Every structure is written in structure tokens, then in C-alpha cells.
Amino acid sequence: GAVVSQHPSRVICKSGTSVKIECRSLDFQATTMFWYRQFPKQSLMLMATSNEGSKATYEQGVEKDKFLINHASLTLSTLTVTSAHPEDSSFYICSAFQGIYNEQFFGPGTRLTVL
């Protein structure tokens, strides 16, 4: 089946620093990738839709200058949390859209802790 990886799986950083999270589709090309965040015991909240070669589309309430998304190739999208603050601590999950079967395949997630 389709595999999506994320790196790093866990990151702890100081307040004010920037953190980059990578999302890769390992065995298929994904023209569209999605970024979610998930708080404990809550469902996934879509942050943005990332299309290869174009600007990401952000959901209402998500600061595009704070959460920078780059989708430079058909297998890689990155999310950079800039000037991270403790309230940005969360579980960030990416997914890659497999158009043939209209399915999204999810990465294992990245747990971000901002001290």
C-alpha cells in the first residue's frame, strides 16, 4: 500500500525558534498533500491544502505566515512552524492524496513540544 513518512517523529524546541516538518510519499506521487493538527483527545483539524508547485490554501483561522508550507515536488511537502510558542505544541499530521482511488494516506505524525 501507499506509504507516507514524516520527519521528525518528535521534536522539542525553545519558544521563538522555527521547526520544519517533512512529509514524503514514498511510493507514489502526490499532487496534493494536507496538513492537520490534532490536540489530545480531539479529531483532526485541517490546517492547509498543499498543491505541488503552487501556494498552499489555508483554512480559516490558520496563520499562513506562521505555518509556512512548501510543496516543491510530487513527493515532498514541508511545514515550517515559525517563531514557535507553547500554544503551538500539538500533534501535526500530513496526508497525501492518491487521486486514482480518491484516498488520503496519512503519515505517522510529528509531536511538537515548545518549551
Added chain:
Amino acid sequence: QKEVEQDPGPLSVPEGAIVSLNCTYSNSAFQYFMWYRQYSRKGPELLMYTYSSGNKEDGRFTAQVDKSSKYISLFIRDSQPSDSATYLCAMTRDSNYQLIWGAGTKLIIKP
């Protein structure tokens, strides 16, 4: 009112029981329906994917869609402790692949 309603649970059942998980939705435009399983601190894993009303079976799992009632279900037969996880329903409108998620139901299978 949320577009997709799902009871967050937790739902606790003994091993071997049949589990029924459900979601209701309000938008009749939804046509693709999915069930995902998410273990703690992991990404969601697609379990079942259905397009039309009716039943779809895969091993111990059966997905049921009733578009007239805007109601979907996931049944798990012969439940096992390893089935303990959070189960999320999700759905999309026609070719729009942005998923609309339920809150997720936490399922606990007691040995």
C-alpha cells in the same frame, strides 16, 4: 450543528463482542465515506472506503452506508484487544477530496 456527528465515547466492550460505531451527517452532497483507525500518537490508517449506500465487508469489518438516513456505521466482529483505538469517520463531497471528519470514537476492548 457540525456537519458530521460522532460520539467520542469511550466505548468499552468485552473481547469477542460485536462493535457498532456510527456517524451521522447533515450534508446530502457527501458521496465518499471512510473509516479510519488511529492508535495513540500515530497517524490515522484507512480501514474502509465506500461510495454508495449498502454494505461493504472486509474481514472482520463491515461498513454500512444509509444515504437516505445520512447515517454510516462500522461493525467489528469478534473484537480483539488490538482493536482498541480511536475510530474516525470521514467523508467527502463528489470529487472534492477535502475530508470532513467526525470527532472520533475511542474504543476499548477488554480482554
